[in-house]
Amino acid sequence: MPDDSAAPGLDELTAGLAQRRERARAMGGEDRIEHQHAKHKLTARERLDLLFDEGTFVEFGLLAHQHSMTGGQTEPDRTPADGVITGEGLVDGRRVYCAAYDFTVMAGSMGMVGEQKVARLRKRALLNRLPMVWLLDSAGARIQEAAGSTFAGSGALFYEQVQMSGVVPQVAAMLGPCAAGTAYIPGLADFVPMVKETSSMALGGARLVKAATGEETTDHDMGGSQVHCYVSGVGDLEVEDDAACIRAVRDFLSFLPSNNRERAPRRDTTDAGDRRLDDIAKLVPASPRAAYDMRKVVRRLADDGDVFEVKPTFARNIITALVRFDGDSAGVVASQPMFKGGALDIDAADKAARFVWLCDAFNIPLVFLQDVPGFIVGTEVERQGIIRHGAKMLYAVSEATVPKVTVVLRKAYGAGYYVMCGRGYEPDTLVAWPTAEISVMGPEGAVDIIFPKQIAAAEDPAAARAQYIGMVRQTIDPYIAASWAMVDDIIDPADTRRVIIEALAGARTKQQRRAWRKHGVPPV
Amino acid sequence: MAEVKAELVGNLWKIVVEVGQAVQEDDTLMILESMKMEIPITSPVSGTVKEITVKEGDVVQEGQTVAIVE
Numbered sequence: 207m208p209d210d211s212a213a214p215g216l217d218e219l220t221a222g223l224a225q226r227r228e229r230a231r232a233m234g235g236e237d238r239i240e241h242q243h244a245k246h247k248l249t250a251r252e253r254l255d256l257l258f259d260e261g262t263f264v265e266f267g268l269l270a271h272q273h274s275m276t277g278g279q280t281e282p283d284r285t286p287a288d289g290v291i292t293g294e295g296l297v298d299g300r301r302v303y304c305a306a307y308d309f310t311v312m313a314g315s316m317g318m319v320g321e322q323k324v325a326r327l328r329k330r331a332l333l334n335r336l337p338m339v340w341l342l343d344s345a346g347a348r349i350q351e352a353a354g355s356t357f358a359g360s361g362a363l364f365y366e367q368v369q370m371s372g373v374v375p376q377v378a379a380m381l382g383p384c385a386a387g388t389a390y391i392p393g394l395a396d397f398v399p400m401v402k403e404t405s406s407m408a409l410g411g412a413r414l415v416k417a418a419t420g421e422e423t424t425d426h427d428m429g430g431s432q433v434h435c436y437v438s439g440v441g442d443l444e445v446e447d448d449a450a451c452i453r454a455v456r457d458f459l460s461f462l463p464s465n466n467r468e469r470a471p472r473r474d475t476t477d478a479g480d481r482r483l484d485d486i487a488k489l490v491p492a493s494p495r496a497a498y499d500m501r502k503v504v505r506r507l508a509d510d511g512d513v514f515e516v517k518p519t520f521a522r523n524i525i526t527a528l529v530r531f532d533g534d535s536a537g538v539v540a541s542q543p544m545f546k547g548g549a550l551d552i553d554a555a556d557k558a559a560r561f562v563w564l565c566d567a568f569n570i571p572l573v574f575l576q577d578v579p580g581f582i583v584g585t586e587v588e589r590q591g592i593i594r595h596g597a598k599m600l601y602a603v604s605e606a607t608v609p610k611v612t613v614v615l616r617k618a619y620g621a622g623y624y625v626m627c628g629r630g631y632e633p634d635t636l637v638a639w640p641t642a643e644i645s646v647m648g649p650e651g652a653v654d655i656i657f658p659k660q661i662a663a664a665e666d667p668a669a670a671r672a673q674y675i676g677m678v679r680q681t682i683d684p685y686i687a688a689s690w691a692m693v694d695d696i697i698d699p700a701d702t703r704r705v706i707i708e709a710l711a712g713a714r715t716k717q718q719r720r721a722w723r724k725h726g727v728p729p730v
Numbered sequence: 731m732a733e734v735k736a737e738l739v740g741n742l743w744k745i746v747v748e749v750g751q752a753v754q755e756d757d758t759l760m761i762l763e764s765m766k767m768e769i770p771i772t773s774p775v776s777g778t779v780k781e782i783t784v785k786e787g788d789v790v791q792e793g794q795t796v797a798i799v800e
Contacts, residue, residue, distance in 0.1 A: 495768045546738045547767030579765040584739055586792055617766070648766040 234310025258295030314344035343382030385411030537565035578622035609713030635709035740764025
């Protein structure tokens with residue numbers, strides 16, 4: 207018999223494993239962790255603890271590390287997990303995959319081994335039809351591994367994200383830098399919260415920008431939340447710190463199903479479905495010219511006043527929000543008269559179209575609250591391409607086959623009425639308040655187009671114009687639309703919550719099949 | 731110092747503050763008439779109105795500076 211008494215026993219081998227695991231879990235070491243905390247950032251592992259229900263995280267690839275691509279020495283201890291922690295766990299009891307980039311290991315840079323881990327995670331997410339979350343805090347591609355023309359083989363990550371789009375929810379949480387091509391990860395994700403001050407994203411980081419064009423800037427100035435959550439619209443929500451960011455990820459996921467074949471989970475509520483909105487008259491002025499804050503109306507309507515606004519600081523003339531009605535998720539698209547009078551421009555159309563696509567992909571019914579004076583007109587918006595952006599919103603609303611409910615509060619003018627799911631866009635229910643003004647345009651504009659000669663010829667043109675305006679105004683009356691059965695009902699504003707809930711219940715079993723096509727050709 | 735800008739093109743209908751007046755953040759400074767709506771132009775900061783660069787009846791363009799608050 208061979209003598210193996212010198213070979214280590216199982217206990218010893220297992221102890222060696224524990225040591226390796228402990229080393230890997232220590233990430234980039236105490237100094238770097240301290241540095242991370244000093245920047246008001248949590249470590250990747252602290253973030254994972256906040257994301258997942260306690261004790262549910264299962265890690266893959268803990269023992270992975272960087273390998274030298276140039277034949278040099280590898281240093282496993284310097285690159286635990288190769289800078290990205292990958293695994294799965296439960297969020298509110300539902301399984302979710304997550305890749306958390308670890309800034310304490312080579313600045314969270316994306317190396318060959320780490321990216322293989324993330325690729326495996328994406329495949330598992332898609333195979334199992336479960337959401338994928340990226341916690342991004344990364345200097346970008348690890349250039350020492352990626353420079354040179356082996357680049358020709360890279361890039362599949364974005365291709366795969368596109369295949370995942372509309373099948374499983376994708377969230378890219380911005381908790382630090384995300385420079386260079388990797389910025390397409392949030393670019394393709396369904397929800398992108400950004401931490402104020404510490405997060406940034408840009409197709410080229412500041413150093414690359416300087417080298418490429420000579421422009422002097424910083425990552426923060428170029429791509430912080432003050433840019434992406436307010437100006438560019440790439441970010442969906444600006445949050446104060448890492449903890450708030452992770453909370454936002456959990457909240458967002460709570461409104462969505464795990465995949466496109468499921469319904470979003472219900473959240474039971476004690477908020478009565480027939481709760482009347484007693485103070486609604488105080489919130490919405492009857493004068494069609496006066497502005498008010500539609501967010502307050504949305505809060506009154508939703509279960510428990512719980513509203514999760516997406517892009518609240520971008521294109522504020524329209525509100526896109528996830529809420530629940532009688533326990534079920536719904537997406538609200540609402541005019542916001544507080545900003546630009548609620549008139550639509552390119553950013554508003556963009557924001558709404560994207561939100562409608564998100565909700566439709568994941569079986570979330572849509573509720574439209576109309577108080578829209580139309581699309582902004584003029585030379586400026588034409589140069590910006592308002593026609594194709596407006597067409598995009600039309601396209602998204604037309605394509606949506608989820609239950610759709612439309613409420614006209616006050617104004618519903620022109621193409622604004624169309625894109626906010628007017629009759630022609632097949633809402634399952636369309637109701638109006640007694641204050642509703644549905645018309646191709648406002649009486650003032652109509653009069654100036656229809657009666658310019660009569661007004662000019664009148665003895666007192668101003669009085670004549672006022673008289674014509676009064677005449678046209680009489681034809682703008684919701685009861686006329688109701689008399690033609692073009693709206694389903696005129697409702698007491700205080701009953702709006704009940705009416706929406708009944709309408710959604712009525713459309714719950716909706717099945718809509720379109721003519722076969724490979725795909726449409728949406729305007730963007 | 732903050733430049734107050736019009737958020738969209740329209741007729742400047744009413745100016746409701748005067749130069750030298752103290753204002754709070756989000757206070758209405760003037761009202762724009764556009765897209766059949768009275769659209770308030772509010773102060774981005776708390777401070778004193780240093781300058782008003784438009785007058786009632788003017789057509790203002792998107793992004794045009796209409797006042798300066800210090």
